Amino acid sequence: MECPKYSIDKHLEQSINKQHKGVDLSLQIDDNIHMKELLKTSLRGIVYCAISIACVYSLASVACANTKTYSNRHILDALRQVETGGCPNEGIGAKGDNGNAIGPYQIWAIYHTDSGLPTYSKCLNNKSYSERVISAYMMRYASGEWTRALSGKATKADCEKIARIHNGGPRGYRKTATIKYWNKVDKLLK
Numbered sequence: 001m002e003c004p005k006y007s008i009d010k011h012l013e014q015s016i017n018k019q020h021k022g023v024d025l026s027l028q029i030d031d032n033i034h035m036k037e038l039l040k041t042s043l044r045g046i047v048y049c050a051i052s053i054a055c056v057y058s059l060a061s062v063a064c065a066n067t068k069t070y071s072n073r074h075i076l077d078a079l080r081q082v083e084t085g086g087c088p089n090e091g092i093g094a095k096g097d098n099g100n101a102i103g104p105y106q107i108w109a110i111y112h113t114d115s116g117l118p119t120y121s122k123c124l125n126n127k128s129y130s131e132r133v134i135s136a137y138m139m140r141y142a143s144g145e146w147t148r149a150l151s152g153k154a155t156k157a158d159c160e161k162i163a164r165i166h167n168g169g170p171r172g173y174r175k176t177a178t179i180k181y182w183n184k185v186d187k188l189l190k
Contacts, residue, residue: 069152069153069155070152070155071149071150071151071152074159074189074190075149075163075189078185078189081188082184082188084096084105087104090104090127091103091106092124092126093124093125102124103126105123105130105131107120107123107130107134111169114170115140116136117132134166142158144158145159149162159189163181163182163186
């Protein structure tokens with residue numbers, strides 16, 4: 001990049017020459033002008049960089065401020081409400097789908113088997129056992145989403161995947177048949 005040459009006032013030039021007794025300072029003056037231009041360009045770059053960083057930080061803050069997170073308790077409460085919300089005693093003892101789904105979370109035998117826990121019949125009358133079954137099942141089929149839920153950092157998308165898997169099996173989040181179920185759960189998430 002070629003720097004423009006600036007003319008120096010004759011009076012100033014004579015003054016400089018008198019102070020340095022005839023030493024040719026034109027090279028020094030050109031270097032000073034070049035340095036000033038470099039400094040201006042560098043400062044301009046720093047300012048643009050600082051503004052860009054501030055904008056990105058600001059946008060990230062706005063995005064984060066509008067992103068609600070959920071815990072496993074939020075999700076479990078919404079699932080139970082959709083499954084057996086109208087039943088007395090929080091769905092303890094409830095049977096659905098011709099007796100194939102049992103307890104507060106309407107867990108099927110195959111779901112329980114996939115969880116790896118030992119006693120399916122406990123799902124009928126034991127809410128905390130049913131929740132352990134769901135947790136084990138989700139750690140198998142939605143481990144990242146469930147891990148975030150366990151730490152209270154699940155996103156709405158995480159909740160959707162968990163709910164749709166609970167309703168439709170390991171690939172339930174891909175099935176259009178689980179969308180209505182998700183919509184019901186979504187309305188209940190606080």
